[in-house]
Amino acid sequence: MKLILLGPPGAGKGTQAKRLEDKYGFVQLSTGDMLRAAVAAGTETGKKAEAIMARGELVPNEVVVGIIAERIEQPDVAKGYILDGFPRNVAQAEALDEMLKGKGTALDAVVELVVDDRILLQRIETRAAETVGGARADDNAEALKKRLAVYHEQTAPLSAYYKGKGRLKAVDGMKEMDEVTRQIEAALGL
Numbered sequence: 629m630k631l632i633l634l635g636p637p638g639a640g641k642g643t644q645a646k647r648l649e650d651k652y653g654f655v656q657l658s659t660g661d662m663l664r665a666a667v668a669a670g671t672e673t674g675k676k677a678e679a680i681m682a683r684g685e686l687v688p689n690e691v692v693v694g695i696i697a698e699r700i701e702q703p704d705v706a707k708g709y710i711l712d713g714f715p716r717n718v719a720q721a722e723a724l725d726e727m728l729k730g731k732g733t734a735l736d737a738v739v740e741l742v743v744d745d746r747i748l749l750q751r752i753e754t755r756a757a758e759t760v761g762g763a764r765a766d767d768n769a770e771a772l773k774k775r776l777a778v779y780h781e782q783t784a785p786l787s788a789y790y791k792g793k794g795r796l797k798a799v800d801g802m803k804e805m806d807e808v809t810r811q812i813e814a815a816l817g818l
């Protein structure tokens with residue numbers, strides 16, 4: 629199962645991806661996690677990405693496309709994977725399509741967690757308050773708002789992109805977490 633989880637910051641993609649990973653063995657591939665690991669390790673990629681991420685902007689497409697291209701070659705993703713945080717714009721989606729085509733394969737589904745913006749802004753304020761001086765440099769209110777704005781501008785058009793390809797499955801991300809998991813499983817026929 630090759631899957632994309634789509635949805636704005638704070639929609640619960642990470643939580644749901646983790647659950648699918650634990651239950652079905654599909655590997656969660658989070659470009660955000662991979663980039664944070666690169667920053668922590670002080671690699672060239674990390675050095676390039678650090679300030680951009682702290683502002684809530686997108687790192688260059690070739691960086692994340694390269695990371696994903698390498699990662700999906702690893703043997704541990706044989707049962708499938710869940711892309712979390714990638715693709716984030718149409719150019720990345722096109723690069724992914726090309727990459728998979730080159731391997732003679734394609735995505736199985738794109739699940740969008742649909743959430744209300746006003747609730748997200750509330751969650752954002754809470755998350756920012758809880759993580760003051762915390763683990764993520766981009767969990768301050770300003771960077772979170774920027775991430776939400778970037779989502780609307782660059783990532784939201786992916787719903788139409790995948791709808792056009794007949795791949796999109798929308799799930800109500802406002803329900804409680806277990807119910808969201810059930811809806812994702814139903815949408816995927818799991």
Ligand code: ADP
Pocket residue numbers: 636637638659660661663680681682684685686687688689692712713714715716720766775
């Ligand atoms: P969120 O919790 O906002 O969904 P992520 O952990 O997925 O955040 O990503 C954190 C940051 O990492 C983003 O704001 C961006 O700077 C960078 N990033 C992650 N994935 C991508 C991507 N596919 N393209 C460009 N930048 C990315």
